Amino acid sequence: xxxxxxxxxxxxxxxxxxxxxxxxxxxxxxxxxxxxxxxxxxxxxxxxxxxxxxxxxxxxxxxxxxxxxxxxxxxxxxxxxxxxxxxxxxxxxxxxxxxxxxxxxxxxxxxxxxxxxxxxxxxxxxxxxxxxxxxxxxx
Amino acid sequence: xxxxxxxxxxxxxxxxxxxxxxxxxxxxxxxxxxxxxxxxxxxxxxxxxxxxxxxxxxxxxxxxxxxxxxxxxxxxxxxxxxxxxxxxxxxxxxxxxxxxxxxxxxxxxxxxxxxxxxxxxxxxxxxxxxxxxxxxxxxxxxxxxxxxxxxxxxxxxxxxxxxxxxxxxxxxxxxxxxxxxxxxxxxxxxxxxxxxxxxxxxxxxxxxxxxxxxxxxxxxxxxxxxxxxxxxxxxxxxxxxxxxxxxxxxxxxxxxxxxxxxxxxxxxxxxxxxxxxxxxxxxxxxxxxxxxxxxxxxxxxxxxxxxxxxxxxxxxxxxxxxxxxxxxxxxxxxxxxxxxxxxxxxxxxxxxxxxxxxxxxxxxxxxxxxxxxxxxxxxxxxxxxxxxxxxxxxxxxxxxxxxxxxxxxxxxxxxxxxxxxxxxxxxxxxxxxxxxxxxxxxxxxxxxxxxxxxxxxxxxxxxxxxxxxxxxxxxxxxxxxxxxxxxxxxxxxx
Numbered sequence: 001x002x003x004x005x006x007x008x009x010x011x012x013x014x015x016x017x018x019x020x021x022x023x024x025x026x027x028x029x030x031x032x033x034x035x036x037x038x039x040x041x042x043x044x045x046x047x048x049x050x051x052x053x054x055x056x057x058x059x060x061x062x063x064x065x066x067x068x069x070x071x072x073x074x075x076x077x078x079x080x081x082x083x084x085x086x087x088x089x090x091x092x093x094x095x096x097x098x099x100x101x102x103x104x105x106x107x108x109x110x111x112x113x114x115x116x117x118x119x120x121x122x123x124x125x126x127x128x129x130x131x132x133x134x135x136x137x138x139x
Numbered sequence: 140x141x142x143x144x145x146x147x148x149x150x151x152x153x154x155x156x157x158x159x160x161x162x163x164x165x166x167x168x169x170x171x172x173x174x175x176x177x178x179x180x181x182x183x184x185x186x187x188x189x190x191x192x193x194x195x196x197x198x199x200x201x202x203x204x205x206x207x208x209x210x211x212x213x214x215x216x217x218x219x220x221x222x223x224x225x226x227x228x229x230x231x232x233x234x235x236x237x238x239x240x241x242x243x244x245x246x247x248x249x250x251x252x253x254x255x256x257x258x259x260x261x262x263x264x265x266x267x268x269x270x271x272x273x274x275x276x277x278x279x280x281x282x283x284x285x286x287x288x289x290x291x292x293x294x295x296x297x298x299x300x301x302x303x304x305x306x307x308x309x310x311x312x313x314x315x316x317x318x319x320x321x322x323x324x325x326x327x328x329x330x331x332x333x334x335x336x337x338x339x340x341x342x343x344x345x346x347x348x349x350x351x352x353x354x355x356x357x358x359x360x361x362x363x364x365x366x367x368x369x370x371x372x373x374x375x376x377x378x379x380x381x382x383x384x385x386x387x388x389x390x391x392x393x394x395x396x397x398x399x400x401x402x403x404x405x406x407x408x409x410x411x412x413x414x415x416x417x418x419x420x421x422x423x424x425x426x427x428x429x430x431x432x433x434x435x436x437x438x439x440x441x442x443x444x445x446x447x448x449x450x451x452x453x454x455x456x457x458x459x460x461x462x463x464x465x466x467x468x469x470x471x472x473x474x475x476x477x478x479x480x481x482x483x484x485x486x487x488x489x490x491x492x493x494x495x496x497x498x499x500x501x502x503x504x505x506x507x508x509x510x511x512x513x514x515x516x517x518x519x520x521x522x523x524x525x526x527x528x529x530x531x532x533x534x535x536x537x538x539x540x541x542x543x544x545x546x547x548x549x550x551x552x553x554x555x556x557x558x559x560x561x562x563x564x565x566x567x568x569x570x571x572x573x574x575x576x577x578x579x580x581x582x583x584x585x586x587x588x589x590x591x592x593x594x595x596x597x598x599x600x601x602x603x604x605x606x607x608x609x610x611x612x613x614x615x616x617x618x619x620x621x622x623x624x625x626x627x628x629x630x631x632x633x
Binding site: 069070072073074075076077080081083084091092093094095 | 205
């Protein structure tokens, strides 16, 4: 496997940066371009790169499929749950304003949580799809 | 009080949405079923309360996220939505008790939690379409329910389930795309997506060619979804090869919601003097008539009972199209009534067919000979459902056909009257074919040892079968709600 040396070294350098960038896109999404969907796709790209270079089995050890399914479900529950929480706090569904002390703080917290839900689900669903297709024909 | 009603109407959509991912990760099949059943019962209760609130207090409006319409998404529910939402939620709550055994028989165990998750997502999408007052939101829910149903259909036992799910995927996506293109064109002319706001702004621009094009795209997109003849080609395969529970669910709800959407578009959103000046109503009458006759003829020649009933569904959609095409309060009222009654009869019939599949493994005409004597309860339900389909007095099917004929007579549409009668005669032939095989043909040797279907399958089947008779005799409730809904929709035209 020596001929894979360059991709191995380069990807080891790149993967932490890609993940860092995805976190930046995720949590800076409310100030600049970005958000949960983009961040989720970038994050999953890092894992997919890892799987391409080091093999599917190793990648599945990092994030087992059952954990992926849990995270995918968790993201949706988080999103819809924020809506329920605003209802319980006396607002309309997804009326973020009621979540914080002030209207702005509430909007900020609400959008952050909702985008986190989107990011979790998108990242894990992308990986589920990748593993499902890449894993075809395996014993 | 108003606020609480709004919250309840919203929960109708949110409860299945939030429970679907939770059901997907549940470890046990029976647990997943139980949670899904709870969700369906809660939804049915919420839908019932919603209809009660509206009948007693008028329309409900709910602003999502506190953004005022027309900028934010508004859920606007009046008697029409509430009626359709109750049909959808009620049928689902009846289907799920039935689902336990049928799904365990037809779907591999490890996939069952996913099956119920998809089922709840589909329910969420269908209920969402009925609740929302925003046309783009309709598109989103249309896709949620459609994507979920592609997945559900592909879980069928036969390999053909995959191809028929794929066929539905292609046709459904074309329909959704057409709908979206139409919405885009309308939006470019009016700058709004809210139903009420559209109705206000469209009269000013309805001479623009863009609006005409948008209207055509939207109507064709929705017609694909409701399987209006000749856009029905995805339906027979999808219904035949889907797991039985999915067939019951889709036959009784999905096309009904599409019919509701069509009514909304024709009578609420687009200005009346615009719609009347398009050939749309004539088109509906012609396609309705063609659908009734041709699909009924196709049904007669089917050898698979599920497929036979699927073609019969296409014919029944023809009746609903005919009612829309008459464009009168009586016609729309007959359509709404048939919406409800058809959900009852097809629900009962598909459930009974599911019981045959449960015991027999197939439902081909030549396999069921003489089964009527070994499974009397199952086939009692088939007979009641069949009679209702034909429209025998005393069954729900008679009531809606009666009102449809009255609506046609009111406009002296003699051809339509004749077609409704001929359609009923054709239904006698294909229902008769099933009954002949069940009771009058010599029993197959292999069928003599077959036992009656389990109680858990029979109870929901018989609930629906008895509902067919109840709503055939006591028409006060259904006719009342359908009339007030039709008056709401059409009020402005006359």
